[in-house]
Amino acid sequence: MDFQDFIKHYEVLLCESEGVAFGKLEPDLINREERKPVITGLHAILFIIDGELETDIQGKRQSLERYTLVDILYEQTCTLLAASDNLHAYLLVMTKEYMDRLIRGGIPTTIDYILKVRNSPVISVDWIFLARVSDYFSKGKQEEDKELLYTARQRELYLRFTQMLSAYILQEHSVEFYASALCVTPQYLRRVVKNLSGKTVHAWINEALIREIEKRLAETDMTVQQIAEELSFSEQATLTRFFKRYKGVSPLKYRKELFSDRLLAQSGRR
Incomplete structure (x- = not known):
């Protein structure tokens, strides 16, 4: 799945032509497709608010539960295998070009962090953080935001x-x-x-x-x-x-x- 595939197949809430998009993962799409969604060649951050998501990250099958954040580096591969009906999850994807611009602009990325994420991309986080993410993107938008959603x-x-x-x-x-x-x-x-x-x-x-x-x-x-x-x-x-x-x-x-x-x-x- 490249960046354009993500834009095409997922419910994208925010999208910028320069190479970053934020979308909600639909259980039906993950479960019904014979060819499972594969995230590769993108820097992706997966937020699990609720429910369960079965993944294969670099050949390692993992069951992700609520209050989990997964940071997938662009050289890694993550396959979305199955989702519970109550899955509530979001995916932030960024192209390598976009990440390069962020790093050149001074994003605080350290070698230690990259090595840690490469070895263990699944991170447990404070539920309040994920709840705030969910709350922001689940709220009905104001009139001035509608044009952003109706792409x-x-x-x-x-x-x-x-x-x-x-x-x-x-x-x-x-x-x-x-x-x-x-x-x-x-x-x-x-x-x-x-x-x-x-x-x-x-x-x-x-x-x-x-x-x-x-x-x-x-x-x-x-x-x-x-x-x-x-x-x-x-x-x-x-x-x-x-x-x-x-x-x-x-x-x-x-x-x-x-x-x-x-x-x-x-x-x-x-």
């Missing part, structure tokens, strides 16, 4: 989701499908779509389905069963219940009322 990448993700919805709505109705196709977790997709549009992913999917059903009821002579099959509903009754929940009438009654309104409009023009 161009998130807007692009939202746009790609709406485009995919138009292309796949006849076959796919699940949040999981769209999240997987976009290489993000369902939770992250839900958060981005809700923040940028004010509507949930489910609302977007359901509204798109309703439009497709309405279009076929109004413009074709397809039966409700045929519409259900084309839109990948398990059966006609499922589509009928879904449509009635959102429109207040059954598909057949909706079509009948639509045609009645058209007849009245045509007779009024004569």
